[in-house]
Amino acid sequence: MIKRVGNYEVLHEVVEHNGILYLSGIVADDTTLGMADQTTQALTALTRLLEENGSGTDRILQVLIFITDMKLKPEMNRAWKAFFNNPDHLPARATLGISSLEEGELIEIVTTAAVR
Amino acid sequence: MIKRVGNYEVLHEVVEHNGILYLSGIVADDTTLGMADQTTQALTALTRLLEENGSGTDRILQVLIFITDMKLKPEMNRAWKAFFNNPDHLPARATLGISSLEEGELIEIVTTAAVR
Amino acid sequence: MIKRVGNYEVLHEVVEHNGILYLSGIVADDTTLGMADQTTQALTALTRLLEENGSGTDRILQVLIFITDMKLKPEMNRAWKAFFNNPDHLPARATLGISSLEEGELIEIVTTAAVR
Numbered sequence: 001m002i003k004r005v006g007n008y009e010v011l012h013e014v015v016e017h018n019g020i021l022y023l024s025g026i027v028a029d030d031t032t033l034g035m036a037d038q039t040t041q042a043l044t045a046l047t048r049l050l051e052e053n054g055s056g057t058d059r060i061l062q063v064l065i066f067i068t069d070m071k072l073k074p075e076m077n078r079a080w081k082a083f084f085n086n087p088d089h090l091p092a093r094a095t096l097g098i099s100s101l102e103e104g105e106l107i108e109i110v111t112t113a114a115v116r
Numbered sequence: 117m118i119k120r121v122g123n124y125e126v127l128h129e130v131v132e133h134n135g136i137l138y139l140s141g142i143v144a145d146d147t148t149l150g151m152a153d154q155t156t157q158a159l160t161a162l163t164r165l166l167e168e169n170g171s172g173t174d175r176i177l178q179v180l181i182f183i184t185d186m187k188l189k190p191e192m193n194r195a196w197k198a199f200f201n202n203p204d205h206l207p208a209r210a211t212l213g214i215s216s217l218e219e220g221e222l223i224e225i226v227t228t229a230a231v232r
Numbered sequence: 233m234i235k236r237v238g239n240y241e242v243l244h245e246v247v248e249h250n251g252i253l254y255l256s257g258i259v260a261d262d263t264t265l266g267m268a269d270q271t272t273q274a275l276t277a278l279t280r281l282l283e284e285n286g287s288g289t290d291r292i293l294q295v296l297i298f299i300t301d302m303k304l305k306p307e308m309n310r311a312w313k314a315f316f317n318n319p320d321h322l323p324a325r326a327t328l329g330i331s332s333l334e335e336g337e338l339i340e341i342v343t344t345a346a347v348r
Contacts, residue, residue, distance in 0.1 A: 002230060011208060018135065022177045025212075062247065070334070081241070081242060091254070093242065097332030114234060114250070120323075123320075131324045141327070218302070
Protein backbone atom coordinates (compact mmCIF):
# COMPACT_ATOMS: atom_id res chain seq x y z
CA MET A 1 0.00 0.00 0.00
CA ILE A 2 1.09 3.54 -0.71
CA LYS A 3 0.16 6.24 1.80
CA ARG A 4 0.46 9.86 0.74
CA VAL A 5 0.40 12.85 3.08
CA GLY A 6 0.26 16.60 2.47
CA ASN A 7 -0.98 17.31 -1.06
CA TYR A 8 0.55 20.58 -2.30
CA GLU A 9 -0.84 20.95 -5.82
CA VAL A 10 2.04 19.24 -7.67
CA LEU A 11 3.31 16.79 -5.04
CA HIS A 12 2.75 15.07 -1.72
CA GLU A 13 5.04 16.04 1.15
CA VAL A 14 5.49 12.44 2.27
CA VAL A 15 4.89 9.14 0.50
CA GLU A 16 5.11 5.94 2.55
CA HIS A 17 5.58 2.48 1.10
CA ASN A 18 6.78 -0.73 2.74
CA GLY A 19 8.18 0.98 5.81
CA ILE A 20 10.03 3.69 3.92
CA LEU A 21 9.18 7.39 3.80
CA TYR A 22 10.00 9.24 0.58
CA LEU A 23 9.92 12.99 1.16
CA SER A 24 9.61 15.94 -1.16
CA GLY A 25 12.36 18.53 -1.15
CA ILE A 26 12.22 20.67 2.00
CA VAL A 27 13.23 24.32 2.12
CA ALA A 28 13.18 27.01 4.80
CA ASP A 29 9.94 28.88 5.45
CA ASP A 30 11.74 32.22 5.50
CA THR A 31 14.03 32.54 2.51
CA THR A 32 15.32 35.93 3.58
CA LEU A 33 17.43 34.18 6.22
CA GLY A 34 21.07 33.18 5.87
CA MET A 35 22.33 29.63 5.31
CA ALA A 36 22.58 28.60 8.96
CA ASP A 37 19.02 29.66 9.73
CA GLN A 38 17.60 28.25 6.49
CA THR A 39 19.28 24.94 7.27
CA THR A 40 17.86 24.88 10.80
CA GLN A 41 14.38 25.79 9.55
CA ALA A 42 14.44 23.10 6.88
CA LEU A 43 15.66 20.49 9.37
CA THR A 44 12.98 21.56 11.84
CA ALA A 45 10.32 21.09 9.16
CA LEU A 46 11.87 17.74 8.26
CA THR A 47 11.78 16.63 11.90
CA ARG A 48 8.11 17.51 12.19
CA LEU A 49 7.22 15.62 9.01
CA LEU A 50 9.18 12.57 10.12
CA GLU A 51 7.59 12.51 13.56
CA GLU A 52 4.08 13.03 12.18
CA ASN A 53 4.63 9.99 9.97
CA GLY A 54 6.00 7.47 12.44
CA SER A 55 9.68 8.18 11.93
CA GLY A 56 12.23 10.61 13.38
CA THR A 57 15.67 12.11 12.91
CA ASP A 58 17.19 8.88 14.22
CA ARG A 59 15.61 7.00 11.29
CA ILE A 60 16.92 8.95 8.31
CA LEU A 61 18.63 6.77 5.72
CA GLN A 62 19.88 9.11 3.01
CA VAL A 63 19.81 12.85 2.41
CA LEU A 64 20.61 14.81 -0.72
CA ILE A 65 21.43 18.41 0.11
CA PHE A 66 21.28 20.89 -2.76
CA ILE A 67 22.81 24.30 -2.07
CA THR A 68 23.20 27.25 -4.38
CA ASP A 69 26.59 28.38 -3.06
CA MET A 70 29.23 25.85 -2.10
CA LYS A 71 31.09 28.55 -0.17
CA LEU A 72 28.25 28.32 2.36
CA LYS A 73 28.70 24.57 2.89
CA PRO A 74 30.73 25.05 6.12
CA GLU A 75 27.94 27.26 7.51
CA MET A 76 25.37 24.64 6.50
CA ASN A 77 27.46 21.92 8.12
CA ARG A 78 27.65 23.79 11.43
CA ALA A 79 23.86 24.08 11.58
CA TRP A 80 23.56 20.44 10.48
CA LYS A 81 25.90 19.20 13.23
CA ALA A 82 24.17 21.27 15.88
CA PHE A 83 20.90 19.71 14.80
CA PHE A 84 22.07 16.09 14.91
CA ASN A 85 23.23 16.17 18.50
CA ASN A 86 23.68 12.38 18.42
CA PRO A 87 26.30 11.57 15.75
CA ASP A 88 25.26 7.91 15.82
CA HIS A 89 22.10 8.95 13.97
CA LEU A 90 23.77 10.74 11.07
CA PRO A 91 22.47 9.48 7.70
CA ALA A 92 24.28 8.92 4.43
CA ARG A 93 24.53 12.29 2.74
CA ALA A 94 25.68 14.12 -0.38
CA THR A 95 25.99 17.88 -0.82
CA LEU A 96 25.67 19.23 -4.34
CA GLY A 97 26.20 22.79 -5.51
CA ILE A 98 23.48 23.65 -8.02
CA SER A 99 22.81 26.77 -10.03
CA SER A 100 19.38 27.66 -8.71
CA LEU A 101 16.44 26.91 -6.46
CA GLU A 102 13.40 29.15 -6.05
CA GLU A 103 14.27 32.80 -5.35
CA GLY A 104 16.01 33.26 -2.02
CA GLU A 105 16.28 29.57 -1.28
CA LEU A 106 19.83 28.60 -0.33
CA ILE A 107 19.20 24.96 0.52
CA GLU A 108 16.80 22.16 -0.37
CA ILE A 109 16.89 18.82 1.42
CA VAL A 110 15.63 15.55 -0.11
CA THR A 111 15.21 12.72 2.37
CA THR A 112 14.55 8.99 2.55
CA ALA A 113 13.76 7.60 6.02
CA ALA A 114 12.54 4.44 7.71
CA VAL A 115 9.44 4.29 9.89
CA ARG A 116 9.91 2.95 13.42
CA MET B 117 16.68 -10.93 -7.01
CA ILE B 118 17.56 -7.96 -9.18
CA LYS B 119 15.83 -7.64 -12.54
CA ARG B 120 17.28 -5.23 -15.09
CA VAL B 121 15.50 -4.02 -18.21
CA GLY B 122 16.67 -1.97 -21.18
CA ASN B 123 20.46 -2.02 -21.45
CA TYR B 124 21.67 1.21 -23.03
CA GLU B 125 25.46 0.83 -23.06
CA VAL B 126 26.17 2.54 -19.72
CA LEU B 127 22.96 1.82 -17.78
CA HIS B 128 19.72 -0.10 -17.55
CA GLU B 129 16.50 1.86 -17.98
CA VAL B 130 14.80 0.08 -15.10
CA VAL B 131 16.17 -1.96 -12.20
CA GLU B 132 13.70 -3.86 -10.02
CA HIS B 133 14.44 -5.16 -6.55
CA ASN B 134 12.09 -6.20 -3.76
CA GLY B 135 9.02 -4.58 -5.31
CA ILE B 136 10.70 -1.27 -6.10
CA LEU B 137 11.59 0.08 -9.52
CA TYR B 138 14.68 2.28 -9.75
CA LEU B 139 14.69 4.18 -13.04
CA SER B 140 17.39 5.92 -14.99
CA GLY B 141 17.00 9.60 -15.76
CA ILE B 142 14.36 10.15 -18.43
CA VAL B 143 14.48 12.98 -20.96
CA ALA B 144 12.33 13.99 -23.92
CA ASP B 145 12.90 12.26 -27.26
CA ASP B 146 12.82 15.56 -29.11
CA THR B 147 15.08 18.09 -27.41
CA THR B 148 14.18 20.85 -29.86
CA LEU B 149 10.84 21.20 -28.08
CA GLY B 150 10.03 23.69 -25.32
CA MET B 151 9.68 22.86 -21.63
CA ALA B 152 5.99 21.91 -21.66
CA ASP B 153 6.41 19.47 -24.51
CA GLN B 154 9.68 18.04 -23.19
CA THR B 155 7.99 17.47 -19.84
CA THR B 156 5.04 15.72 -21.45
CA GLN B 157 7.31 13.56 -23.61
CA ALA B 158 9.46 12.55 -20.64
CA LEU B 159 6.37 11.71 -18.55
CA THR B 160 4.92 9.72 -21.45
CA ALA B 161 8.13 7.70 -21.68
CA LEU B 162 8.08 7.27 -17.89
CA THR B 163 4.50 6.01 -18.02
CA ARG B 164 5.37 3.44 -20.67
CA LEU B 165 8.38 2.17 -18.68
CA LEU B 166 6.33 1.93 -15.50
CA GLU B 167 3.49 0.05 -17.18
CA GLU B 168 5.85 -2.32 -18.98
CA ASN B 169 7.37 -3.19 -15.61
CA GLY B 170 4.27 -3.85 -13.53
CA SER B 171 3.84 -0.35 -12.13
CA GLY B 172 2.09 2.84 -13.23
CA THR B 173 1.80 6.55 -12.64
CA ASP B 174 -0.33 5.81 -9.57
CA ARG B 175 2.62 3.94 -8.01
CA ILE B 176 5.37 6.58 -8.16
CA LEU B 177 7.03 7.17 -4.81
CA GLN B 178 9.59 9.91 -5.37
CA VAL B 179 10.72 12.01 -8.32
CA LEU B 180 13.76 14.24 -8.69
CA ILE B 181 13.26 16.78 -11.47
CA PHE B 182 16.38 18.46 -12.79
CA ILE B 183 15.78 21.47 -15.02
CA THR B 184 18.30 23.79 -16.62
CA ASP B 185 16.26 26.98 -16.21
CA MET B 186 14.24 27.62 -13.05
CA LYS B 187 12.29 30.31 -14.89
CA LEU B 188 10.64 27.45 -16.80
CA LYS B 189 9.48 25.69 -13.64
CA PRO B 190 5.91 27.10 -13.90
CA GLU B 191 5.68 25.80 -17.48
CA MET B 192 6.97 22.41 -16.35
CA ASN B 193 4.47 22.39 -13.50
CA ARG B 194 1.55 23.04 -15.84
CA ALA B 195 2.51 20.07 -18.01
CA TRP B 196 3.11 17.99 -14.86
CA LYS B 197 -0.33 18.80 -13.41
CA ALA B 198 -2.07 18.11 -16.72
CA PHE B 199 -0.35 14.73 -16.77
CA PHE B 200 -1.30 13.68 -13.23
CA ASN B 201 -5.03 14.11 -13.69
CA ASN B 202 -5.63 12.41 -10.35
CA PRO B 203 -3.95 14.53 -7.64
CA ASP B 204 -4.25 11.65 -5.17
CA HIS B 205 -1.47 9.92 -7.10
CA LEU B 206 1.08 12.73 -6.95
CA PRO B 207 4.46 11.51 -5.65
CA ALA B 208 6.97 13.19 -3.39
CA ARG B 209 9.00 15.52 -5.60
CA ALA B 210 11.91 17.96 -5.67
CA THR B 211 12.78 20.35 -8.50
CA LEU B 212 16.42 21.39 -8.81
CA GLY B 213 17.90 23.95 -11.15
CA ILE B 214 21.15 22.61 -12.53
CA SER B 215 23.70 24.08 -14.90
CA SER B 216 23.54 21.56 -17.69
CA LEU B 217 22.10 18.38 -19.15
CA GLU B 218 22.88 17.06 -22.62
CA GLU B 219 22.51 19.67 -25.39
CA GLY B 220 18.93 20.82 -25.82
CA GLU B 221 17.62 18.91 -22.82
CA LEU B 222 15.59 21.14 -20.51
CA ILE B 223 14.43 18.49 -18.07
CA GLU B 224 15.54 15.11 -16.72
CA ILE B 225 13.34 13.05 -14.41
CA VAL B 226 14.68 10.47 -11.95
CA THR B 227 12.02 8.18 -10.51
CA THR B 228 11.50 5.56 -7.82
CA ALA B 229 8.24 3.60 -8.00
CA ALA B 230 6.51 0.60 -6.48
CA VAL B 231 5.31 -2.38 -8.50
CA ARG B 232 1.63 -3.29 -8.10
CA MET C 233 17.12 -2.15 12.25
CA ILE C 234 19.36 0.54 10.82
CA LYS C 235 23.09 -0.18 10.61
CA ARG C 236 25.44 2.72 10.03
CA VAL C 237 29.09 2.44 8.99
CA GLY C 238 31.88 5.00 8.71
CA ASN C 239 31.05 8.11 10.71
CA TYR C 240 32.69 11.15 9.10
CA GLU C 241 31.61 14.05 11.31
CA VAL C 242 28.47 15.04 9.33
CA LEU C 243 27.43 11.71 7.81
CA HIS C 244 27.84 7.96 7.69
CA GLU C 245 29.44 6.46 4.60
CA VAL C 246 26.92 3.63 4.43
CA VAL C 247 23.49 3.18 6.00
CA GLU C 248 21.85 -0.24 5.75
CA HIS C 249 18.14 -0.90 6.24
CA ASN C 250 16.00 -3.83 5.16
CA GLY C 251 18.55 -5.21 2.71
CA ILE C 252 19.30 -1.90 1.04
CA LEU C 253 22.52 0.13 1.30
CA TYR C 254 22.19 3.91 1.11
CA LEU C 255 25.57 5.48 0.43
CA SER C 256 26.92 8.96 0.89
CA GLY C 257 28.30 10.78 -2.12
CA ILE C 258 31.63 9.33 -3.16
CA VAL C 259 34.41 11.39 -4.74
CA ALA C 260 37.98 10.65 -5.85
CA ASP C 261 40.74 10.69 -3.24
CA ASP C 262 43.00 12.74 -5.48
CA THR C 263 41.11 15.72 -6.91
CA THR C 264 44.10 16.89 -8.95
CA LEU C 265 43.39 14.06 -11.40
CA GLY C 266 41.35 14.32 -14.60
CA MET C 267 37.83 13.00 -15.08
CA ALA C 268 38.74 9.46 -16.16
CA ASP C 269 40.99 8.90 -13.16
CA GLN C 270 38.60 10.58 -10.69
CA THR C 271 35.81 8.36 -11.99
CA THR C 272 37.92 5.22 -11.59
CA GLN C 273 39.03 6.26 -8.09
CA ALA C 274 35.47 6.97 -7.00
CA LEU C 275 34.21 3.66 -8.41
CA THR C 276 37.09 1.84 -6.71
CA ALA C 277 36.11 3.40 -3.38
CA LEU C 278 32.47 2.52 -4.08
CA THR C 279 33.40 -1.10 -4.80
CA ARG C 280 35.31 -1.37 -1.53
CA LEU C 281 32.41 0.08 0.46
CA LEU C 282 29.92 -2.24 -1.21
CA GLU C 283 32.05 -5.34 -0.63
CA GLU C 284 32.75 -4.40 2.99
CA ASN C 285 29.01 -4.19 3.55
CA GLY C 286 27.78 -7.41 1.97
CA SER C 287 27.08 -6.06 -1.49
CA GLY C 288 29.08 -5.55 -4.69
CA THR C 289 29.13 -3.85 -8.06
CA ASP C 290 26.71 -6.49 -9.36
CA ARG C 291 24.15 -5.34 -6.76
CA ILE C 292 23.89 -1.62 -7.52
CA LEU C 293 20.33 -0.44 -8.09
CA GLN C 294 20.55 3.25 -8.92
CA VAL C 295 23.34 5.78 -9.28
CA LEU C 296 23.16 9.56 -9.48
CA ILE C 297 26.29 10.99 -11.06
CA PHE C 298 26.93 14.67 -10.52
CA ILE C 299 29.63 16.20 -12.70
CA THR C 300 30.80 19.78 -12.92
CA ASP C 301 31.43 19.82 -16.67
CA MET C 302 29.10 18.00 -19.04
CA LYS C 303 31.77 18.17 -21.75
CA LEU C 304 33.63 15.56 -19.69
CA LYS C 305 30.70 13.13 -19.68
CA PRO C 306 32.14 11.03 -22.56
CA GLU C 307 35.42 10.69 -20.63
CA MET C 308 33.49 9.71 -17.51
CA ASN C 309 31.49 7.19 -19.52
CA ARG C 310 34.62 5.53 -20.89
CA ALA C 311 35.98 5.02 -17.38
CA TRP C 312 32.53 3.87 -16.21
CA LYS C 313 32.23 1.26 -18.98
CA ALA C 314 35.75 -0.02 -18.39
CA PHE C 315 34.85 -0.46 -14.74
CA PHE C 316 31.61 -2.38 -15.31
CA ASN C 317 33.14 -5.13 -17.39
CA ASN C 318 29.87 -7.08 -17.22
CA PRO C 319 27.15 -4.94 -18.84
CA ASP C 320 24.47 -7.18 -17.29
CA HIS C 321 25.28 -5.54 -13.96
CA LEU C 322 24.83 -1.92 -15.03
CA PRO C 323 22.48 -0.03 -12.71
CA ALA C 324 19.86 2.60 -13.44
CA ARG C 325 21.72 5.88 -13.75
CA ALA C 326 21.34 9.61 -14.29
CA THR C 327 24.11 12.10 -15.05
CA LEU C 328 23.54 15.69 -13.99
CA GLY C 329 25.73 18.68 -14.73
CA ILE C 330 25.94 20.83 -11.61
CA SER C 331 27.68 24.11 -10.91
CA SER C 332 30.04 23.02 -8.15
CA LEU C 333 31.36 20.34 -5.87
CA GLU C 334 34.25 20.79 -3.45
CA GLU C 335 37.34 22.36 -5.04
CA GLY C 336 38.91 20.12 -7.66
CA GLU C 337 36.17 17.52 -7.55
CA LEU C 338 34.87 16.72 -11.03
CA ILE C 339 32.48 13.92 -10.08
CA GLU C 340 30.41 12.76 -7.12
CA ILE C 341 28.54 9.46 -7.16
CA VAL C 342 25.45 8.74 -5.04
CA THR C 343 24.49 5.08 -4.87
CA THR C 344 21.71 2.79 -3.71
CA ALA C 345 22.51 -0.94 -3.68
CA ALA C 346 21.12 -4.25 -2.46
CA VAL C 347 22.94 -6.56 -0.10
CA ARG C 348 23.47 -10.15 -1.29
